[in-house]
Amino acid sequence: MSHEAVITGMGVVTAFGTDVNTFYDELAAGTVAIKPTPWMPKDSGLYAALVQGFVPTDWMSPKVAEGTDRFAQYALAGTKMALDSAGISQLDPLRTAIIFGTAMGGTGALQRAQSLLERDGPDAVPRKTQIQVWPNMAAAQVAMEYDLHGPSLTLCTACASSIDAIGTATRFIQAGLADVAITGAMEGSNSNIDFMPALSANQISYGMVSPTTDHTKACRPFDRDRSGIAGGDGGGIFVIESREHAEARGAKVLGVIRGYGSLSDGYHPSSPEPSGKWEAMVMRQALDDAGLGDGAGVAAIYAHGTGTPAGDAAEIRAINDVYGYRGRDMLVTSLKGHFGHPGGSAAALNLAAALVGMQRGEVLPTASTTTPDPEIGFTLVLDKPQKADTSLIQLNAFGFGGQNASMIISRE
Missing domain, CATH: 3.40.47.10 (Thiolase/Chalcone synthase)
Incomplete structure (x- = not known):
């Protein structure tokens, strides 16, 4: 028997904030969140839409915040919002799957540690660097936060990671291997100017970014005169359930994953x-x-x-x-x-x-x-x-x- 996978909750962390309706309204208004990055010259062509004002301890304990990189912090925040949106206060520990995607994981933490090592020596490297870096740590932290013991998987398929994670979670629901899945993807930038992201500099040398000096034209999808990408961070987390499970608890269905x-x-x-x-x-x-x-x-x-x-x-x-x-x-x-x-x-x-x-x-x-x-x-x-x-x-x-x-x- 194949079970229908329905979406019942979502949470976002974006350059427009953490309210999904505000996020949507800004998009509908045509707002561009892309700006010059703080770590490169303004004429470099390197622009990004970065999450602003995110305070990790609004969403997690100081101990967890210290041991996580931005992508995992965003995932914890997104998960809380998604569960609240879905109206779920308790999860079955063995029937809940966590399937996340990320292209970069905690590379920001690794870059920060390398910069500190070169500048100040081995003693300056943060003690929790390793547990900040691993890409599976967003899912692992969610499992620990909610005492979950079902499947916990992290997919890395570059910029296809979101759909592959959500699609894989859908397969778990359809096959009856889980009643609920927490799924989605997050990326977190390292916007501290003291630790200039090497990958961002590489985008320039690789010819990926636009030569424009107008940040509102840094990314022009499908334009005849398009010339490159602009960076970004944040992402979205979703709660998906079997339709039977959602209906049994009277959940509102936001959408259905059909294919x-x-x-x-x-x-x-x-x-x-x-x-x-x-x-x-x-x-x-x-x-x-x-x-x-x-x-x-x-x-x-x-x-x-x-x-x-x-x-x-x-x-x-x-x-x-x-x-x-x-x-x-x-x-x-x-x-x-x-x-x-x-x-x-x-x-x-x-x-x-x-x-x-x-x-x-x-x-x-x-x-x-x-x-x-x-x-x-x-x-x-x-x-x-x-x-x-x-x-x-x-x-x-x-x-x-x-x-x-x-x-x-x-x-x-």
Whole structure:
């Protein structure tokens, strides 16, 4: 017997704050949270939308805060919000799964420790560095916080980590291996100017960032003149349950996970296969898993859309391939022009926004994009939310190494 997986709670940590409706309203208003990073010259082209004002001890004890890096702290906060949203005060320790995703884990803690080592010597390295660094520590800390003893897994599939984590959690629910899953993804930056992130500097040398000096144009997904990414952090955590479990406790259903697909380009460490054929295939996998055939009922796609020339070109071709028969009837948006690219947690933020948009019957706009790529065969939502029958939505996430994932959600 296969069990239906429903979403009953969500929590977000974003550059717009930790209230999901405020987060959505800022996106609907076209607000851009991307700003110059504090650790690089303003003309470097390195911009990011960073979480501001987060106080770890608002969400956890000082002891836990000391032993966790930002990504795990955000996960603990997101989990608390998601459980509160779901109306869950008690979890079955053996029937609750924790399935998280992250691309970077606690690399910020490692970078900080290395900087302190070089500057001040071995005694300056924080004692808890190791337990801050491991990518599984977000899930582990949640298990310890809530006394959970079921499956606790961490997936790292680069920028596809969110969908792969949520899709894997869905499989646990469908197979009856868990009644409840806490799932999603978080990334945490190290924004202390004393410990300049080496990976951010590498984005410049690798040619990933935009040469613009206008931070509002740092990320222009699917624009004809797009030129690079902007960074980000934060993410989203969700509670998913079997429908039977949710109905038995009278839970409100925020959405249903209908289909999931995951595969690899097997092509290049950082560039997508140019034709987009593998991205098209994973989109069809998700449609097939949902039993939707050619996807005629799908209203919109929350795309990966990073603002890079090659990445967006491949995704445009993939969407044209799968939905070309729909023409301009297919709505597409990318939210990275608002909150940058937080890596493995990007699609978790997309999912949170899509769930609110489904309830409001609208698709959010793509910020900062003014001149859509002429190869686009669909309608790129711009300027303001577009009203639509949002009963079915597709989400894409593609990552370095050729990691491709796609998901179908429905309103009910």
